[in-house]
Amino acid sequence: xxxxxxxxxxxxxxxxxxxxxxxxxxxxxxxxxxxxxxxxxxxxxxxxxxxxxxxxxxxxxxxxxxxxxxxxxxxxxxxxxxxxxxxxxxxxxxxxxxxxxxxxxxxxxxxxxxxxxxxxxxxxxxxxxxxxxxxxxxxxxxxxxxxxxxxxxxxxxxxxxxxxxxxxxxxxxxxxxxxxxxxxxxxxxxxxxxxxxxxxxxxxxxxxxxxxxxxxxxxxxxx
Numbered sequence: 001x002x003x004x005x006x007x008x009x010x011x012x013x014x015x016x017x018x019x020x021x022x023x024x025x026x027x028x029x030x031x032x033x034x035x036x037x038x039x040x041x042x043x044x045x046x047x048x049x050x051x052x053x054x055x056x057x058x059x060x061x062x063x064x065x066x067x068x069x070x071x072x073x074x075x076x077x078x079x080x081x082x083x084x085x086x087x088x089x090x091x092x093x094x095x096x097x098x099x100x101x102x103x104x105x106x107x108x109x110x111x112x113x114x115x116x117x118x119x120x121x122x123x124x125x126x127x128x129x130x131x132x133x134x135x136x137x138x139x140x141x142x143x144x145x146x147x148x149x150x151x152x153x154x155x156x157x158x159x160x161x162x163x164x165x166x167x168x169x170x171x172x173x174x175x176x177x178x179x180x181x182x183x184x185x186x187x188x189x190x191x192x193x194x195x196x197x198x199x200x201x202x203x204x205x206x207x208x209x210x211x212x213x214x215x216x217x218x219x220x221x222x223x
Contacts (some may be wrong), residue, residue: 025050025178032187034107037170039189044106046075046114050186058190059087061161075099079129089157089167093140100137101149103127151188158190169193 031053032039040051048071057072061083067073068080072074078091080098085091100123106116118208123129141149148154160168170190180187 004192021179021183028180035189036191037191039186039187040074041187042074044112044184045073047073047115055190056142057162058158058160061086075103076122080122087159087161089159097137097140097151098151098154100133101141102151103132104137155193156190158192159168160192165192168204 028041032041032050035052036054038052038055038058040055041049043049051071051194056071059077062070062077062081063083065081066078068076068084070077070081078088078095084095088095103116103119106113107120110116123133151172152208154172155169156172158170160166170192173189173191174186175189176186
């Protein structure tokens with residue numbers, strides 16, 4: 001059965017109207033579960049529609065959070081969960097800034113979307129996140145190029161909780177069949193690659209639990 005993390009969802013998810021669509025999604029969840037790699041289906045707001053047990057295993061150590069659990073809304077998790085960097089290696093450049101870029105693009109194309117606007121308001125309440133969104137993000141895109149904001153094909157670092165894997169690179173593959181696309185959904189799979197221990201250990205950088213999100217793309221406020 002598809003994994004769903006605990007925590008309160010920020011908004012209810014739409015239920016497909018037809019029995020045929022419900023049946024398709026049930027069968028698709030079975031297919032998803034057969035994959036050995038973490039895989040999830042999200043809607044246009046990044047609410048997680050379904051995810052497999054490999055995804056649940058990857059994020060099993062996350063502490064409860066009222067709005068930013070990985071199995072609820074993946075965008076909120078990346079941006080707001082204090083433990084996100086415990087699993088998402090190189091959290092700021094590899095995950096946070098690309099997701100901020102996706103949010104900005106989505107707001108520019110559909111700015112009246114209430115759920116995305118709610119995420120935008122939460123960003124505005126955090127001075128560092130707001131500075132990253134307004135000043136840091138454009139600067140970062142100019143420095144690395146628009147290609148760095150794409151998810152499909154991107155290679156990202158994961159700090160897998162399984163000690164047999166540890167720090168490991170994954171390639172994000174987006175593969176969405178037409179039925180899911182018609183529902184406004186997309187599927188993302190994190191294809192784990194062979195560990196490159198020497199490189200991974202150098203690149204590994206964990207934050208201490210309990211520390212808040214700190215984006216180094218902008219300077220920390222002085223005391």
